[in-house]
Amino acid sequence: MRQIAYREALREAMSEEMARDERVYLMGEEVGAYQGAYKVTQGMLEQFGEKRVVDTPIAECGFAGVGIGSAMVGLRPIIEFMTLNFSLVAFDQLINNAAKLRLMSGGQITLPIVFRGPGGGAHQLGAQHSQCTEPFYCYTPGLKVVMPATPRDAKGLLKSAIRDENPVVFIESEVLYGFKGEVPEEEYTIPLGVAEVVRPGKDLTIVAWSKMQHLVKLVLPELEKQGIDAEVIDPRTLRPLDEDAILASVRKTSRLLIVEEGWPYGGVGAQIAYLVQRNAFDYLDAPVERVTSEDVPMPYAANLEKAALPSVEKVFAAVNRLLGR
Amino acid sequence: MDRGLLLEIYRDMLLIRRFEEVAHRCYTEGLISGFLHLYTGQEGVAVGAISAARPTDYIVATYREHGHYLARTRDPKSAMAELFGRASGCSKGRGGSMHFFDLARRFMGGHAIVGGHVPLAAGVAFASKYRAEPDVTLCFFGDGTANMGAFHEGLCLASLWKLPVVFICENNLYAMGTPLYKTLAVEDVSTRALGYPMARETINGDDALEVRESVGRALRRAREEGLPTLVEAKTYRFRGHSISDPAKYRSKEELEFWKKRDPILTLAERIYTLGMADEAQLKEMELEVRREIDEAVEFARNSPLPDEKTLHDYVYAGSGEETAGGGT
Known part of the structure; x- marks a missing residue:
C-alpha cells in the first residue's frame, strides 16, 4: 500500500470532501496564500479558489464565530486553528455557541462544523504553545473530540468529521505531520466513536x-x-x-x-x-x-x-x- | 405615510409593551424564573428596524430579545410558553427568556454572552454571500457590547469581507448599571465604525419611523452593494437591566425625561396629528392586544412541561445522539 504523510492524509480528506460537497469550505490563518502554517493545506487555494479557502486576520474569536454562524444556516465549515492553543481565544465561541446552540434552540439548529489544528507540545515551544486542550472540549456536551494517531486514521476520521452533523474538535499534532503511514488509494471513512x-x-x-x-x-x-x-x-x-x-x-x-x-x-x-x-x-x-x-x-x-x-x-x-x- | 403600515408599527410596539408588562407580573407571581431582561422603552428600535426588513432577512439578537422576536413573529404564545419553560415554547423550553429561536422565521436566537453573537451574525451573512442569496442579517446588541473583543472582530471581518449585515446598537445609556460615560471613551458608539471602515448612522431610537428609514438605507447598502453598516439607535430602558435590578443608579428626573419620549406615546401623538386614527380606535387596538397577551398566558399555563424523558435530546444531531453521552 502507498505511504503518505499525516499532513497529506489530512489534505486529501479536506480536498475530497470539498470536491464532493459545495457547502464545505476552509477558513483560518495562513491556510491559503501561505499554503498552511504547517503545510497541511498546501495547494488547496489553487484547487478551490478564494471563495472556499479563506485566509483570515489573526482573529480566532471572530472567524470561529463566522464559521459557526455560517453553519447555523447550512454551510459546513472547516475552521483551522494554527494551533489548538489559539482556540482558547475562541473558547467562548466553541463552548457557549457551538456546543449549546442545538440545545438552546430546542433542536432547531444543526451545526456541522469542524475545528481542527495541532494540539499538545512539540519541541521547546514554551508554556503557551505546549498544552493539551482535549480535556477542555471533552468536558462539554454538544462537542465531539477526535485525535488521530496515524495518517490512515487522520484521513478517515477527518472525512467523517466533515460529514458529521455536529461540531467536531479535531486535534492533530505538530510532531506527527511528517509521519508517514499506509493510506488506501480508494475512498474510505472511519466512523467517529469507534476505538x-x-x-x-x-x-x-x-x-x-x-x-x-x-x-x-x-x-x-x-x-x-x-x-x-x-x-x-x-x-x-x-x-x-x-x-x-x-x-x-x-x-x-x-x-x-x-x-x-x-x-x-x-x-x-x-x-x-x-x-x-x-x-x-x-x-x-x-x-x-x-x-x-x-x-x-x-x-x-x-x-x-x-x-x-x-x-x-x-x-x-x-x-x-x-x-x- | 401609509396608514396601514403606521398602525401596524404602532400595534407591534404595543404588543411588545404589554407582553413585557405581563411577563413582569408573571415573574412576580412565580410563574417565570431565571433572568428576565425587559425591552420596555426600546420598542421603537426592534419594530422600526424589523419593519424595514424582508421576512427572509435573518435576525440575530441578544438576551433582551423578546421585542425582536415579537416584531418578527407576532407570536406571543410561543414566546410566553418559552418563558414558562413549556414544551410548546419557541425553543421547546430549553432556551428560556434569553434564548428564543425560530429558524423557520429566520429568528436566529437570543444570545446571552455579550458580544459573542456578533461574529455569528457576520457568519450568517457570510453564508448568504457564499450562496449568492439576497438575504441580509440584522444583528442587535447594546452599548455594552461595543467594548467587547468579539464585537470588534465581527465588525472587522464583516467590513473586510464585505458581508451583507446591519449592526444595530441599541444605546440605552447603561451597560447593566454603569453609565455610558464610565464605559465608553467616545460619545457615539457609531464612531466605532470608522476604523474598519464601515458606514455609520446615529439616530433617535425612540422614533420607530426614523429607525425604519435608517435601517432601510443600511439594508439597501447591504443587499445592493454588499456592505455592512453600524446603526446606533439612542434609546432608554424604562426598567432595570433585569428584573432583579431596581435601577437605583438613575434619578427619577432622568426616568421622567425619557418617559416623555416614550416611543409608543409619541407615535400615538403622531397618528392623531396625521388623522390616521382617533383615541377610540387606538383604545380598541389596545384591548385587542391585551386579549392576545392574556391568551398567550393561558396558552403557556395550559401547555405541558417538557417530558423529562427527553432531557438528553437536542445535544447531538443524528445517529450519534445516544452514544455521545458522558458515561454512566
Whole structure:
C-alpha cells in the first residue's frame, strides 16, 4: 500500500470532501496564500479558489464565530486553528455557541462544523504553545473530540468529521505531520466513536491516543522481550468515547494503563479510570494506572520539558506497578 | 405615510409593551424564573428596524430579545410558553427568556454572552454571500457590547469581507448599571465604525419611523452593494437591566425625561396629528392586544412541561445522539 504523510492524509480528506460537497469550505490563518502554517493545506487555494479557502486576520474569536454562524444556516465549515492553543481565544465561541446552540434552540439548529489544528507540545515551544486542550472540549456536551494517531486514521476520521452533523474538535499534532503511514488509494471513512485494538494482548491494557500511541510503540519491544503481552487500544475519538472497547479489553486483561499527554487533574484519563472502576471493578487485579504530563505549565529548557512529559521510563514504571513488580 | 403600515408599527410596539408588562407580573407571581431582561422603552428600535426588513432577512439578537422576536413573529404564545419553560415554547423550553429561536422565521436566537453573537451574525451573512442569496442579517446588541473583543472582530471581518449585515446598537445609556460615560471613551458608539471602515448612522431610537428609514438605507447598502453598516439607535430602558435590578443608579428626573419620549406615546401623538386614527380606535387596538397577551398566558399555563424523558435530546444531531453521552 502507498505511504503518505499525516499532513497529506489530512489534505486529501479536506480536498475530497470539498470536491464532493459545495457547502464545505476552509477558513483560518495562513491556510491559503501561505499554503498552511504547517503545510497541511498546501495547494488547496489553487484547487478551490478564494471563495472556499479563506485566509483570515489573526482573529480566532471572530472567524470561529463566522464559521459557526455560517453553519447555523447550512454551510459546513472547516475552521483551522494554527494551533489548538489559539482556540482558547475562541473558547467562548466553541463552548457557549457551538456546543449549546442545538440545545438552546430546542433542536432547531444543526451545526456541522469542524475545528481542527495541532494540539499538545512539540519541541521547546514554551508554556503557551505546549498544552493539551482535549480535556477542555471533552468536558462539554454538544462537542465531539477526535485525535488521530496515524495518517490512515487522520484521513478517515477527518472525512467523517466533515460529514458529521455536529461540531467536531479535531486535534492533530505538530510532531506527527511528517509521519508517514499506509493510506488506501480508494475512498474510505472511519466512523467517529469507534476505538481500534492496535495490538491484541492478554496481560494488560494500554489506552493511548495521538502522539502517545507512538510513545507506547517504543515500549512494546521491551515488554515483549520480558514476556508481557500488552493489549494496546487507541480510542481515536475521545468524545463520544468507545467505552465498550475499553471495558471489553479490561475484562480480558484485568489491568489498565492510560497514557496521555495532558495534565493529570481532571484529564480524559481520569474519566476513563472512573468508567472502568465503575463498570469493571470486579475484573480489576490492580488499581488503574495513568501516565500523564507533570502538573506544571510547560517550561522551555529541554531537560525540564523532557522531565515534564510522559516518557518510556514512566510507562515502564507504571507497567511494573500494574504487574506488582 | 401609509396608514396601514403606521398602525401596524404602532400595534407591534404595543404588543411588545404589554407582553413585557405581563411577563413582569408573571415573574412576580412565580410563574417565570431565571433572568428576565425587559425591552420596555426600546420598542421603537426592534419594530422600526424589523419593519424595514424582508421576512427572509435573518435576525440575530441578544438576551433582551423578546421585542425582536415579537416584531418578527407576532407570536406571543410561543414566546410566553418559552418563558414558562413549556414544551410548546419557541425553543421547546430549553432556551428560556434569553434564548428564543425560530429558524423557520429566520429568528436566529437570543444570545446571552455579550458580544459573542456578533461574529455569528457576520457568519450568517457570510453564508448568504457564499450562496449568492439576497438575504441580509440584522444583528442587535447594546452599548455594552461595543467594548467587547468579539464585537470588534465581527465588525472587522464583516467590513473586510464585505458581508451583507446591519449592526444595530441599541444605546440605552447603561451597560447593566454603569453609565455610558464610565464605559465608553467616545460619545457615539457609531464612531466605532470608522476604523474598519464601515458606514455609520446615529439616530433617535425612540422614533420607530426614523429607525425604519435608517435601517432601510443600511439594508439597501447591504443587499445592493454588499456592505455592512453600524446603526446606533439612542434609546432608554424604562426598567432595570433585569428584573432583579431596581435601577437605583438613575434619578427619577432622568426616568421622567425619557418617559416623555416614550416611543409608543409619541407615535400615538403622531397618528392623531396625521388623522390616521382617533383615541377610540387606538383604545380598541389596545384591548385587542391585551386579549392576545392574556391568551398567550393561558396558552403557556395550559401547555405541558417538557417530558423529562427527553432531557438528553437536542445535544447531538443524528445517529450519534445516544452514544455521545458522558458515561454512566
